Amino acid sequence: MLAQPLNVFKFGGASLKDAAAIRNVANILKAYKGKRLVIVVSAMGKTTNALEVVARAYTTGDTETARRKLSELHNSTMTTVKELFGDTPEELAASLNDLFVSVEWVFEDEPNESYDYDYDQIVSLGELVSSQVVAAYLKHEDLPTSWLDARDCIITDNTYREGWVQWPETQSRISNAVPPLLDEGNFVLTQGFIGSTTENFTTTLGREGSDYSAAIFSYCLDAEAMSIWKDVPGVLTADPRLFENVSKVDRLSYKEAIEMTYYGASIIHPKTIKPLQNKSIPLHVRSFIDPLSPGTEITSEAGDTYPPMVAVEKEQALVNISTRDFSFVAEHHIRELFEHITTTRLQVNMMQNTAISFNVVVNDIDDRVERFCKLIDKDFKTTVDRDLELITVRHYTNEVAESMRRGKVQLLEGRMPLTLQMVVKEIPVIRRKR
Ligand code: ASP
Ligand code: MG
Secondary structure (H helix, E strand, C coil): CCCCCEEEEEECHHHHCCHHHHHHHHHHHHCCCCCEEEEEECCCCCHHHHHHHHHHHHHCCCHHHHHHHHHHHHHHHHHHHHHHHCCCCHHHHHHHHHHHHHHHHHHHCCCCCCHHHHHHHHHCHHHHHHHHHHHHHHHHCCCCEEEECHHHCCEECCCCCCCCECHHHHHHHHHHHHHHHHHCCCEEEEECCEEECCCCCEEECCCCCHHHHHHHHHHHCCCCEEEEEECCCCCECCCCCCCCCCCECCEEEHHHHHHHHHCCCCCCCHHHHHHHHHCCCCEEEEECCCCCCCCEEEECCCCCCCCCEEEEEEEEEEEEEEECCCCCCCHHHHHHHHHHHHHCCCCEEEEEECCCEEEEEEECCCCHHHHHHHHHCCCEEEEEEEEEEEEEEECCCHHHHHHHHCCEEEEEEEECCCEEEEEEEECCCCCCCC
16 A cells, blocks of 8 residues: 655744744644644744854853853743743653753863864754754644654764765665654654764754755655745745845746755755755745745746846855966866865855956855965965855846846856856945035
8 A cells, every 4th residue: 555645844943933933833734634744843933043152152162151042042942832831841841951951061071173063062952942842832732743853864974064964874764764653643743954973973954954854854755745834925036135026936946946046045945956856846835924825836847937036145255366377277277276175165156267367256154265265375376355245146137137236346247048147245335524
């Protein structure tokens, strides 16, 4: 007998930001009672940002701030729990306490040599906490739910903060762990964003990585469809926080989705699309505020025509690289540059070259650009422009392109038939004396 189709739902931080939001999620899920459902949750609200502050404080030796911030988070979690349940369930309070204490124990030791390792051990707390709270609340609302530790399922290498999924191991763990729980008639609820190495050290998959986690579960379980529940009606033509007059796109191909998300359309994590595309699993982006509205469907089918769609990636650095001896930037140079780009984990969003120079636009993360420039210093001169934005317009019109440039200085442009990209800087406002 064929198993019933299975769906994967992902709820992000905004959908779990407080007690009212979590109640709303439970209400959405009531319509799916008895269905085979895997639920992937992020940390509540802005918890991950708060935990990043904790991680920074601890690794820079300010354990007092780390402890204080952590205890604030514990308190606000308990406030949410109290609002949700009325009385605080003892079992839940005890498991939450254990989770917070496990991070306090980290503070007893000196920071590790690797910041990224400490970061993952601390920041993963957010998803562990939210999944405990939500699972307990679903049970309380008469929705049988099994809590699953994603770290027993998603296995990565030891690239902390950006764990690379080890697919065969992950596949086998998920296939073994999840179906029996679903067969019992329970929802399976697990954490986004986190995984583990084969040695059982916690890793994370990169900021906003919960979408990717849901896609990994969808892939390994051959889901019928995956849904991401958001505070917007679906995929929009641009970020409504940055632009006016945006509209919803009803249908999108995987290809369009991957192009836009790669260049900063923050609606979906860019790594989400590939596993779904590989198994033709449709992705629905739906509104948790208006759960009956259809949202956006992302599949292999191309839409007929697309409106111009805009993605903005901030915190970009433009690195201009030129040879010290006026030799051409030839193939062997490019190979050398890319070796260093790989080792310093620079993420290149755009590149252009001339006879003796090479321009790359990269995400300006930590001190990666400095480290890269140092590594190539012997052979190359570099200049770096920071605080730039990379604007990508798919299906551009000249009018839209013009409006994007307004008030900005353009440093680089790339045009292809469907895609226009520009690297811009805000024009600084000069205040005149009257
Ligand atoms: N909580 C993590 C973050 O804020 C993962 C996610 O929300 O997808 O980055
Ligand atoms: Mg998120």
